[in-house]
Amino acid sequence: MPPVGDYAFLLGEAFGTDVVARATGGALSADDAGDALEAAGEFAAEVFAPLDRVGDTQGSQLVDGKVRTPDGFKEAYKSFADSGWVSASVSEAAGGDGLPGSVTAALSEFWNASNAAFALAPGLSHGAIRALQQNGSQELRDAYLPKLVSGEWTGTMNLTEPQAGSDLGAVRTMARDNGDGSWAISGQKIFITWGDHDVADNIVHLVLARTEGAPEGHRGISLFLAPKFTLDANGNPGERNSVVTVGLEHKLGIHASPTCVLQFEEATGYLVGELHEGLAGMFVMMNEARVGIGVQGLGIADRAYQRAYSYAHTRLQGAVLGLPEGTPIAGHPDVRRLLLSMSSRISAMRAFSVLVGDVHDRAEEDGNGALAEFFVPILKSWLTEQAVAVSSDAVQVHGGMGFIEETGAAQHFRDARILPIYEGTTAIQSNDLVGRKVLRDGGQTVGRVFALIREQLAALGASSDPIAARIVERTERAVVSAERATQTILGFGSSPRDAFAVSVPYQEMLAMLIGGWMHATIATAVLAHAEQSDDDTRRLSEADFFGAHHLAQVHALAETVAAGEIGV
Incomplete structure (x- = not known):
């Protein structure tokens, strides 16, 4: 069941204001967003979710020489695009509906929870749209953006090559100037998500390549647009471009998502942005993708949790300590612990995804730009690693049946495993956090985060509720440990191996x-209610549990950070 109610709470009151109204200058409200989320939840549950298992078993x-997607995918994608869900998450400047980031985070969770493999297609299109809108010429924007925004065409990101994974400076795909405004692109790209398919009329590939005489390394890379079908005089798909799908990867999970090996054979392409500035253009798309993959982790985690919750509340097995005969396994203390552990992490991650979307919406405000950039690697790494952990816990709740494919729990675990790897591994995100976000500004931005946390604790501390008191005390101690660890990182400035060994x-x-x-933010809003609902009681229990079971890890991790690199 899509968590529409939780998003109504987060968007409308948890952060002390209607964040939708604030982001849109009053043009939309959280109530308006709630109507859209209700419709999106129904679509996700009725159209995408039934195809999740189909996609896993059939695969693309x-x-x-042509990619065929699983049964029902082509029709579902057309319905998705025709319903306006692609354009909903696109800025008005690019021709979309311009929903704020806090709302598009919710939409992304719904799509990914219902069918993570399917959701990758529009997710990549959104990144391509942003990169093209920000860097493309007016001619390219006019030719390609309208169909990308409508969902009639999809977009891809072509970075990786057999010898160039995380090190994009090793890219060897070449682009030769044709002298007529177009380029001939030759080379092989691997791991191209939704690189070929049959759900849309055209595919717009954004490709990193070198040009003749370009400098070696990162500074010699340019960004090109190469469509699957070149356009005719009317702007419609015409002749097939020389982009050949030479293979599909056989993967642990996300089977329905066609992960392609693409061979560019003098394919016609067009320069996007300035020559040799390709990485800057592609990083626009990559940042979009990193936030999207983080929220994909949230979606898979919640779907796994909901499946485990349902199973635990219907499965009867053994006498439950202190409870009547016939109590399902959800009553066992350790199963209850597992379920609360899962839900407390999911609620924290969901709130953070809304916060990150809101901060990005207000990035032009003083200091918010740095804060938005600071949060990206944390969002991507935390939510994706937790997707693996939560989906593993969901298998555990099922017991032996979780290891059996028919229950569906195993699929979530398999699908989640790629998340901490693609769009930048957890180590890459952490190195970015330490190197570009903490060391580079001397800890100023992370210091602002600590200050914001203390502001929230001061507000919560006004409550006489014992749970509030525990949250404040535990979180304040955690801030002190985190400040100490940050000073350690800053002290490693002259010894970068120590800093990056514990990033x-x-x-x-x-x-x-x-x-x-x-x-703490959620609890502050809940305790302001005159009467507490069942959801409020759940939220306070999750906050109390998180503080005792997860926040406590801050102190141990601070000790690890202090050790630096060991065993050199």
Whole structure:
């Protein structure tokens, strides 16, 4: 069941204001967003979700050089695009509806929870739209943006090559100037998500390539647009471009998503942005993708949790300590612990995804731009790593049946495993956090985060509720530990190996602290209610549990950070 009610709470009151109204200058409200989310939830549950298992078992297939998606995918995608869900998450400047980031985060969770493999297609299109809108010429924008925004065409991101994974400076695909405004692109790209398919009329590939005589390394890379079908005089798909799908990867999960090996054979392409500035243009798309993949982790985690919750509340097995005969396994203390552990993490991550969307919406305000950039690697790494952990816990709740494919729990675990890897591994995110976000500004932005947390604790501390008191006390101690660890990182400035050897534990520490902050934020809003609903009671229990079981990890991780690199 899509968590529409939780989003109504988060968008409308949890952060002390209607964040939708604030982001849109009053043009939309949280209530308006709620109507859209109700419709999106119905679409996700009725159209996408039934195809999740179909996609997993059938997978996409390469037949006679063409990719064929699983049964029902083509029709579902057309319905998705025709319903306006692609354009809903696109800025008005690019021709979309311009829903704020806090709302598009919710939409993304719904699509990914219902069918993560399917959701990758529009997610990549959104990144391509942003990159093209920000860097493309007016001619390219006019030719390609309208159909991308409508969903009639889809977009891809072509970075990786056999010898160039995380090191994009090793890219060897070449682009030769044809002298007529077009380029001839030659080379092979691998791991191209939705690189070929049959659900849309055209595919717009954004491709990193070198030009003749370009400098070596990152500075010699340019960004090009190469469509699957070149356009005719009327702007419609015409002749097939020389982009050949030479293989599909056989993967652990997300089977329905066609992960392609593409061969560019003098394919016609067009320069996007300035020559040799390709990485800057592609990073626009990559940042969009990193936030999207983070929220994909949230979606898979919640779907896994909901499946485990349903199973635990219907499965009878053994006498439950202190409870009547016939109580399902959800009453066992450790199963209850697992379920509350899962839901407390999911609620914290969901609140953080709304916060990140809102901060990005207000990035032009003083200091918010740095804060928005600071949050991206934490969101991506935390939510994706937790998707693996939560989906593993969901298998555990099912017991032996979780290891059996028919229950569906195993699919979520398999689908989640790629998330901490693609669009930048957890280590890459953590190195970015430490190197570009903490060391580069001397800890100013992370210091602002600590200050914001303390502001929230001061507000919560006004309550006489004992849970509030525990949250404040635990979180304040966690902030002190995180400040100490940050000073350690800053002290490693002259010894970068020490800093980067513990960048992942440092990121994990900040993520747990932010989770505590989110629960303090939620609890403050809940305790302001004259009467508490069942959802309010659940939220307070989750906040209390998170503080005792997850926030406590901050102190141990701070000790790990202090050790630096060991065993050199």
